[in-house]
Amino acid sequence: MTVHPLKEEDLKRHPVVEDKPKARYSYTAGQALSVFLNGLKEGKILGRKCTKCGRIYVPPRMYCEDCFVPTSLWVEVKDEGVVMTAVASFISWTRERLDHPEIVGTIRLFPSTARDYVYPGLFHRICCSYEDVRNMTIFGKIVKARWKPREERTGSINDIECFEVV
Amino acid sequence: MRTNLRFRPVAVIGAGMTPFRRRMLDTPQELAWEASRRALDEAGLELRDVDCVVIGSAPDAFDGVHMKGEYLAHGAGGVRKPVSRVYVGGATGVMTAISAWYHVASGLCQKVLAVAEEKMSPGRPHPQSVFRYIWDPITEKPLNPNLIWIFAMEMHRYMNVNRVSKEDIALVSVKNKRNAKKNQYSQLGGDITVDDVLKSEVLVWPVQLLDVSPVSDGAAAMVLVSGDIARRYTDTPIWVEGVGWTLDNTSWPGRELAYPRYLENAARMAYKMAGIERPQKEIDVVEPYDPFDYKELHHLEGLLLAKKGEAPTLMREGFFDVDGEIPSSPSGGLLGVGNPIAAAGLMKTISIYWQLKGTAGGMQVKKSVHTGVAQAWGDLMQASTVIVMRN
Amino acid sequence: MEKVAVVGVGWYGFSPHVHDLSFREMMFEAASRAYYDAGGMDPRKDVDTFISCQEDFWEGISISDEFAPDPIGGAMRPTMTVAGDGLQGVAHGVMQITSGLADVVVVESHAKPSDIITFSDVVKLSEDPIYVRSAKVPNIHFVAALDATKFLSRGKATRADLAEVVSKNKSAGLSSSKAPYAARIDKDYVLSQDYVLTPFTRLDIAQPVDAAIVVVLASETVARRFSDTPIWIHGIGFATDSSNLELATLGEARYMRLAAERAYLMAGVESPLKFRGIFVDDRYSHKELEHLEALGITDVVEKLREGYFHPGSYLPVNPKGGLLAKGYPLEASGLSLLLDAVEYMREGEESAIVGSWRGFFTFTGSVAVMSR
Numbered sequence: 001m002t003v004h005p006l007k008e009e010d011l012k013r014h015p016v017v018e019d020k021p022k023a024r025y026s027y028t029a030g031q032a033l034s035v036f037l038n039g040l041k042e043g044k045i046l047g048r049k050c051t052k053c054g055r056i057y058v059p060p061r062m063y064c065e066d067c068f069v070p071t072s073l074w075v076e077v078k079d080e081g082v083v084m085t086a087v088a089s090f091i092s093w094t095r096e097r098l099d100h101p102e103i104v105g106t107i108r109l110f111p112s113t114a115r116d117y118v119y120p121g122l123f124h125r126i127c128c129s130y131e132d133v134r135n136m137t138i139f140g141k142i143v144k145a146r147w148k149p150r151e152e153r154t155g156s157i158n159d160i161e162c163f164e165v166v
Numbered sequence: 167m168r169t170n171l172r173f174r175p176v177a178v179i180g181a182g183m184t185p186f187r188r189r190m191l192d193t194p195q196e197l198a199w200e201a202s203r204r205a206l207d208e209a210g211l212e213l214r215d216v217d218c219v220v221i222g223s224a225p226d227a228f229d230g231v232h233m234k235g236e237y238l239a240h241g242a243g244g245v246r247k248p249v250s251r252v253y254v255g256g257a258t259g260v261m262t263a264i265s266a267w268y269h270v271a272s273g274l275c276q277k278v279l280a281v282a283e284e285k286m287s288p289g290r291p292h293p294q295s296v297f298r299y300i301w302d303p304i305t306e307k308p309l310n311p312n313l314i315w316i317f318a319m320e321m322h323r324y325m326n327v328n329r330v331s332k333e334d335i336a337l338v339s340v341k342n343k344r345n346a347k348k349n350q351y352s353q354l355g356g357d358i359t360v361d362d363v364l365k366s367e368v369l370v371w372p373v374q375l376l377d378v379s380p381v382s383d384g385a386a387a388m389v390l391v392s393g394d395i396a397r398r399y400t401d402t403p404i405w406v407e408g409v410g411w412t413l414d415n416t417s418w419p420g421r422e423l424a425y426p427r428y429l430e431n432a433a434r435m436a437y438k439m440a441g442i443e444r445p446q447k448e449i450d451v452v453e454p455y456d457p458f459d460y461k462e463l464h465h466l467e468g469l470l471l472a473k474k475g476e477a478p479t480l481m482r483e484g485f486f487d488v489d490g491e492i493p494s495s496p497s498g499g500l501l502g503v504g505n506p507i508a509a510a511g512l513m514k515t516i517s518i519y520w521q522l523k524g525t526a527g528g529m530q531v532k533k534s535v536h537t538g539v540a541q542a543w544g545d546l547m548q549a550s551t552v553i554v555m556r557n
Numbered sequence: 558m559e560k561v562a563v564v565g566v567g568w569y570g571f572s573p574h575v576h577d578l579s580f581r582e583m584m585f586e587a588a589s590r591a592y593y594d595a596g597g598m599d600p601r602k603d604v605d606t607f608i609s610c611q612e613d614f615w616e617g618i619s620i621s622d623e624f625a626p627d628p629i630g631g632a633m634r635p636t637m638t639v640a641g642d643g644l645q646g647v648a649h650g651v652m653q654i655t656s657g658l659a660d661v662v663v664v665e666s667h668a669k670p671s672d673i674i675t676f677s678d679v680v681k682l683s684e685d686p687i688y689v690r691s692a693k694v695p696n697i698h699f700v701a702a703l704d705a706t707k708f709l710s711r712g713k714a715t716r717a718d719l720a721e722v723v724s725k726n727k728s729a730g731l732s733s734s735k736a737p738y739a740a741r742i743d744k745d746y747v748l749s750q751d752y753v754l755t756p757f758t759r760l761d762i763a764q765p766v767d768a769a770i771v772v773v774l775a776s777e778t779v780a781r782r783f784s785d786t787p788i789w790i791h792g793i794g795f796a797t798d799s800s801n802l803e804l805a806t807l808g809e810a811r812y813m814r815l816a817a818e819r820a821y822l823m824a825g826v827e828s829p830l831k832f833r834g835i836f837v838d839d840r841y842s843h844k845e846l847e848h849l850e851a852l853g854i855t856d857v858v859e860k861l862r863e864g865y866f867h868p869g870s871y872l873p874v875n876p877k878g879g880l881l882a883k884g885y886p887l888e889a890s891g892l893s894l895l896l897d898a899v900e901y902m903r904e905g906e907e908s909a910i911v912g913s914w915r916g917f918f919t920f921t922g923s924v925a926v927m928s929r
Contacts, residue, residue: 003200005187014191017687021230022678025617027303028669030579037304058420059305063585065415065627068592068600070585085326085423087318088371093310095292101371104315106419117427121420123306134371139326157308173657193687225619232614232682235640236919239800246815249797249921250645253638255620261637265649271656274823299619409658413607413626413636431633545623 032060035074037155043147045109047120049073058109058120077120079145080166081109086126088133101130107143107163125162142166168393169556170407170440175393176270177403178555180209181516185351186384186504189287194229195241197385198283201509202243205387210399211277216389218275219244221251222262222282224507224544227296229285242281242387254411255300256457256544258282259386259511260551263540264409266390267553276392283385284506293381300546302416314378318370320423320547321460325372327424328475330463332372336363337481338459339376342495345488346502348528351513353504354380363459379457382504386512388519404522407537408440408554418546429468429543429550437470440554442537445470449554450535451521452492453514455543456499465541466494468550493531496521511542515553522557561651562780562787563927564661565595565773566899571735571883574671575767580616583769584628584667591663591771592630596783598661598773600630603783605659607631609638610646610666610888614679617672629665629771641795642666643770644891644913644923648793650774661783662774668887670765683918689802698762698841700802700917702754705843707808709756713858716756719842720747721861723760726839726875729868730882733897738764739882756843763840766884770892788899791926792824798920805920810844812922813851813912820910821853824926829853830872833906836894838914838922839879848912849874852924876901885916891923902929 006014029037032048036059039046047056048071050064056075057064064071086105090098103126112119127146132138143163153159168175182204184190184197192200198221206213221242226234235251242249252258252265259282266280286293297313324330337360346355358376366375396403412435414428415421433445442448454465463477471492472480480486486494497503497517500510518538520526541552567590569575569583578586592598609625618624622638625631639646643666650662673679680697684690696702708714721744730739742760750758773783780787796815799805820826829835829852837852839845849857849866860866866874877883877897886893891913898909908928915921 003184003187003197004191005185006189006191010191011189017691019230019686019690021227021682022675023614023617023682024674025303025672026674027617027672028576028579029304030582031577032582033304033579057417059302059417061417061627062582063628065417065630065632066601068589068630070589085319085323087315087322087373089312089315089318089369090367090371091294091312091314091369093295093298093312095294095312104309104311105319106423108420118415118417118421121417123309123311123419125309130371133322136322136326139322157305226613226682227619229686230682231686232679233612233640233915233919236683236797236800236915236921237685239797239921240804244797245799246796246811248648248795248816248819250649250795251640252649253640254622268649268652268656268658271658272652273655274652296619299617300623303618411635411637412633413622413631415627415632416623417627428633432635435635545620548623548626 032062036060040159041153041155045077045079047075047077049075055118056120058122078110080142081107083126083138083141083143084108086133086138088130103128103133124160127162127164168405174271174273176267176390176406177393177396178388178390178519179396179400179403180205180389181519182208183351183386183513183516184384186353186382186506188381190383194238194283194285197285198238198241198281201385201387202279202281205389209389211389213243216243216277216279218269218278219247219249220262220266220269220278220280221249222258222508222512223251224255224258224284225296227299228289228293230288238283243279254544254549254551256507257511257542257549257551258508260515260540260542260553261411262512263388263515263553264411264551267406267409270390270392276395278390279387280390281387282508282512284509285383286381286506287383314370314373316547317458318373321458322372323423324460324464330478332364333360334478334482335460336360338462339363339501341487342456342499342501345496346498349498349503352498352502353382355498355502377459379500379505382506384504384506384509386509386516388512388516402523404519405556406553407556408436410435411551414548416546418548423547425474426464426468426550428548429465432550432552433469436552436554449492449537449539450533451496451518451531451538452494453497453517453540454494455541456495456501457505459501462495465543469539469541489532496529496531514542515540518555522555559655560777561654561790562775563772563899564775564780564784564787565591566896567591567594568768568770568896570768571737572767573737580667580669581624581628584665587769587771588629591773595773598783600663604661604663606653607634607636607663608646608650610641610643611638612640612888614682615668615887629663642891642913642915642923643889644895644925645795647772647925648795648923651790651793654774654776660776660779664772664774666889666892667769668889669767670887671767696754698754698757701841702757704807705756705841708843708847711808714846717744717748718858718861719756719761720744722842722845723747723881725867726879726881729876730878733877736878736882737766738884739878757841761842763880764884766886768886768889768893770889770896772892772895786903788902789928791928792820793925794819795923800920802918810847810851810922812920813848816922816924817852820924820926826926829910832908832910834876834901834909835872835874836898836909837874837912838890839875839881840885840916845874852910852912895925898927
């Protein structure tokens with residue numbers, strides 16, 4: 001026996017069994033993320049602080065992974081930070097071509113310093129031009145969250161439209 | 167020659183794989199069977215001789231089968247035997263070999279078949295869509311991410327921190343696709359230029375089409391046995407001398423991405439076990455995980471084979487070429503051979519095994535080799551698995 | 558084989574719906590309790606490797622391994638996933654210890670079936686996609702029913718015996734702190750219920766439950782550092798029969814027989830009757846009897862009728878209620894039986910055998926032989 005590679009056109013010559021998985025979930029947000037999502041509704045980015053090592057977790061966790069103790073303090077971090085990395089996506093999540101690139105990246109939120117290896121950070125859209133990404137000028141820029149109007153917020157990460165350069 | 171005397175000796179005595187292709191007619195079970203049969207043939211064993219089976223497979227969602235290990239067991243020879251499946255995302259392939267190692271090293275099994283399979287082609291509308299579910303369901307998935315974002319973000323950070331150019335990164339793609347020409351199993355071997363890479367479709371800047379490994383179907387398998395048994399079947403067993411793995415935290419947006427600290431950790435674990443103190447001097451051939459071209463550079467640094475930020479310079483100088491100081495991805499890697507996730511990781515391990523045995527054919531590197539390293543990577547930029555082998 | 562000890566156990570949940578904690582927070586709670594139980598060990602320093610047992614479609618996350626390390630103290634440490642039952646994870650832990658790679662291994666497993674909206678559909682995804690799934694059988698318990706019918710057709714057990722198992726286990730669960738489905742019911746009450754699917758009434762089928770469980774394993778050399786009362790694992794085995802439904806054996810649990818053979822050989826077990834307790838998967842009532850048979854116990858039906866398996870009798874089977882009383886926490890089911898066995902032995906009993914199964918549509922089981 002050997003294996004049988006197929007070309008696109010060969011697919012029609014063979015029976016195909018189609019099935020759409022009916023797998024649906026209602027993820028429990030839990031203690032930490034419930035408060036975080038409610039905070040977003042209020043226009044606040046909330047984190048949890050480990051009082052043993054001082055590390056701030058954003059998005060929050062109820063435990064410190066370094067010290068293995070419960071984090072014990074809610075803190076509000078700034079909705080401002082530094083762009084650590086940014087990319088411009090020309091494809092959608094189903095790999096269709098996009099006309100206008102979607103720009104996303106990670107943001108190191110304040111308070112934190114450039115020397116930190118771990119820091120409160122968010123993955124989100126960044127409102128800037130493709131050029132800014134392409135020539136890397138967006139790296140290291142200070143950005144601030146652009147919030148949706150209060151009445152449109154639902155307690156979701158999408159309550160922040162994007163981060164834009166201050 | 168075995169040099170690690172602390173652990174019970176474990177040797178690889180056979181390996182086999184299917185060609186990697188965009189889509190196969192064969193079912194996952196049939197692909198696993200084919201690879202397993204070839205591995206057993208090379209080892210000179212029959213299925214009845216095997217006492218345990220270890221399966222490696224990455225997300226169940228690709229094949230659309232829940233509990234995929236159970237499903238695959240039938241094709242992987244796992245009938246009426248101890249069978250289990252290990253899983254560390256993209257790093258699963260090498261973990262499968264590591265797990266087979268401790269099956270034997272523990273004394274619980276004598277002859278183990280390690281099988282890895284992935285069939286990415288069935289996913290609709292595109293296998294890419296499956297990757298939406300790897301993100302945090304509450305804080306990340308609502309942004310509709312795709313897999314390439316993750317790599318693009320890490321690649322751009324790596325380029326920014328280390329001042330690496332796209333041209334230097336493209337050299338990896340050129341090298342690996344060239345190496346893959348000599349590999350009979352490869353999907354995308356060929357001669358391309360840096361220019362071809364830079365002119366290919368921009369997917370997610372800075373990632374372009376030729377920076378990326380393809381979507382593939384395929385399977386790979388290996389036979390690992392205890393030392394005294396190995397001598398009965400072959401004069402040239404290849405010894406597993408070091409294993410290491412590490413998982414970093416889930417909070418990837420909150421950590422530095424320019425350097426894979428988790429890989430350094432995993433590599434140090436494996437090197438310590440194998441008694442390697444100066445990796446760059448002692449390692450002869452390496453198969454770092456290269457689903458994207460920059461990843462090979464990133465991983466060569468994490469494997470301590472280049473200083474931070476220096477891998478691109480060494481790459482440019484030919485240090486990692488097939489005839490260089492430390493040939494890297496002589497098989498052609500994922501970029502050239504294809505990327506059926508778990509099977510690709512095991513393919514890397516098999517490539518090192520064939521190199522050390524001297525049976526790599528056209529892929530055989532010029533220098534004589536004694537110590538080889540294979541590595542895989544996965545999850546949300548957090549997992550690495552490393553295996554060190556010697557002849 | 559070098560003995561391996563269980564030096565700490567911790568759990569959280571065993572509720573049909575843990576709505577206030579995410580699965581990660583449940584893992585942390587279970588882990589904190591296990592480390593406290595293991596003499597207050599610090600997982601960041603004292604543990605060599607971590608193993609999590611989970612399956613993607615149960616979690617609703619592809620590569621759910623990503624979420625394994627942080628809540629159990631395994632970030633930046635050797636952490637991996639065994640996509641299988643928790644007891645298979647324990648077997649991997651034992652191998653990592655006896656190979657010399659690790660002295661202390663943490664095994665974790667969790668389940669949050671309450672997060673799964675389409676539970677039956679997710680279970681069906683484990684059927685062979687081309688052949689079995691296309692048949693679109695509406696009830697996910699159909700293989701279990703086929704298996705039970707075949708088991709009953711061998712002529713020894715009757716429907717009333719299955720009802721006796723249900724009554725015994727649900728009542729025994731009343732003494733356990735983690736048995737939400739425990740109830741004081743008798744055999745006749747079970748027999749008076751309507752069939753869901755012959756030969757099962759709804760009481761014959763265990764319900765899924767939310768839970769997280771963490772077990773700390775240690776080598777013989779270091780075990781006493783963490784516990785004055787280690788529970789020893791002398792033998793462990795796991796096996797898959799045939800994963801293809803049409804080729805697997807129904808009416809008997811061959812996977813359990815194969816797993817037991819390996820575990821007994823390793824531990825030097827002469828007869829399972831010499832043990833003080835058996836903790837075996839009973840997510841369908843007939844499975845308890847089928848599994849006991851596979852563990853090498855003869856005349857199980859006669860013994861059941863004589864009361865041989867009841868709590869306080871010669872060989873108590875599932876004296877803490879089994880899965881019928883506790884519910885089955887998906888891949889953590891094996892660990893939940895192990896947890897019961899550890900508690901049982903800490904209460905003074907000498908020895909126990911644990912036998913777990915991954916549930917349909919799998920034919921995979923594991924066996925552990927343990928003593929105080």
